[in-house]
Amino acid sequence: MTLKVHRALRLSLLILAIAAVGIILPHIFTGYYLAILNLIIIYYIACMGLNIASGETGLVSLATAGLMCVGAYTSAIWVRLGVPFCLALPLAGTLGAVVGFSLGYPALRLGGLSLALATIGFTQVVQQVAMQWTSMTGGTIGMTVLRPTLVGIELNDDRSYFYLTFLVAVILIVAAINLLKGKTGRAFRGIRGSEVAAQLMGIKLATYKTMAFSVCGFYAAIAGSLYAHFAGRISPEIFGLWLSVSFMAMIIIGGMGSTILGSIIGAVFYVTLPEAFRITREIQAVIFGLAVVVSLIHMPAGIAGALQSLMAKLKVKVKSLSSGKT
């Protein structure tokens, strides 16, 4: 009984702490920094989805930009047609999950390189569709997207929009933690370790691979929808292969297989790098590309992995010091 009370207390404290962070953050960061913060959270959501498919399950995917594109356009078009945003956002996510599911189907037959290629093809095809379907998407010129209204509140400034992205991100983080903690997460990691061994243990490859891709699609489409309404303008060229590669690079630098921590490190790195040093996009691409190579060679588990092993080393040191004294 006391244990239950204890847990409930801890949980409510955690919720309070998160809420406090959510409320305080947009007061520390204002104006331009708030826009960057929004962008980080949006990228973080897509990174989490990708990390679940690639980092946890080992399915290399360059479909993120395509899935994001699906979410962005779906939500933008539906809101324009009069669907309320609180419906359009989850619907966009659901459609992303469906597309992700159908993308996960080829993943059953393909692995490694061929899967990367098929997902590149997917991203390019989605981009082409967005370009050619002019009546719906506005073609290469793109389309204007309005800031949404949520249950009567207009989210027309970055601060109120931050509350939305933050809330969505928290929900998705909790969902990811729950998903990865249980049977599903174990199955994902089993598949990453060895498909054959996982199959022998009774893990259905078909179910879990398509599930990983669906989750990835859901997260990416939600991120796409949030991005569309945040940016106010979307065009097909944004959702190209480069964006997919960038997402993959983000989770490589942040930490493959570290869905919660690694993804945020990668997103922060990607978004703040050009802002912090005031460098052009090209130089950013150079630094980012080199960072991927360096981190693959020297830190295969990304910054998150490096931090974790550093912490473990420190712990051992502290322990040996304290035991040495006594």
Add this chain to the structure above:
Amino acid sequence: MALLEVTLIDGISVGSLYGLLGLGLVLIYRATGVANFAHGEMSMISTFIAHILLTSAGLPLALAVFGAIVFAALMGICMERIVIRPLEGAAPWSIVFATFGVNLALNGTGVALWARNQPYLFPPVFPRVPIHIGNARFSSLHLGIIGLVAVLVVLFMVFFRCTKLGLAMRATAQDKKASELMGISVKRIRILAWIMGSAFGAVAGILFAPVVFLETTMMIPFLMKGVFAAFVGGGMVNITGALLGGVFVGIIESFVGSYLFTEGRDATALIILIIVLLIKPQGLLGATRIKKV
């Protein structure tokens, strides 16, 4: 009637360049097991080097092309030594993404250096004079490309099939351990594969630049079709397959472009790629690989 023939020649010539790019990819893949996604950007940088040697340094065309090929070879060596070798034994996807990282870096470098004044007009290697055959009029550029690629491929095949070094390359692709035991320096063969692959990429880029314009963005669709050629044709391991795959995609693209709709060119190739991956992942000419468990 003339449209048909011109479309066909267009398709074959551009397709043979896809094939050449694919050939470089296959060479590197067979020797080292690396799918080099930086291939397109390496080729782009080499083409720009040729352009600079040609315009700023004022060298004759042949020397400029030679310089660009040497540069490409050096880039290939750097790639092998700096990026690929330290990653030996790592997961295959991580090597793929290392090449993607190099791709990002090279593209950024290219854009930073040259994007301001693009598109550049790259002087064609062959003069643009129309050639009349029957009642159709072909551009000598396209016919020249086909001829040159054919000569290159024949030379390469002779090297690959009839020389000792070619034999060593084939042996390495088949079994690294056994070749090493036979006294082949696998390390050297790998570097050779990178040099040759990059050089083929540079030639493909230089021949391709006059067909489109020389731009920093020209290589993304071009590379995709090279990969397409290598993959669809021969599952990344078959050299003839890569060439035929390139010509195949070139012809299809050209026909879709002139008879159906211009906008569908790029998407068609990709859709075929996805379909082939789904139905026959080992490529149209590739042998079925049996996975032992």
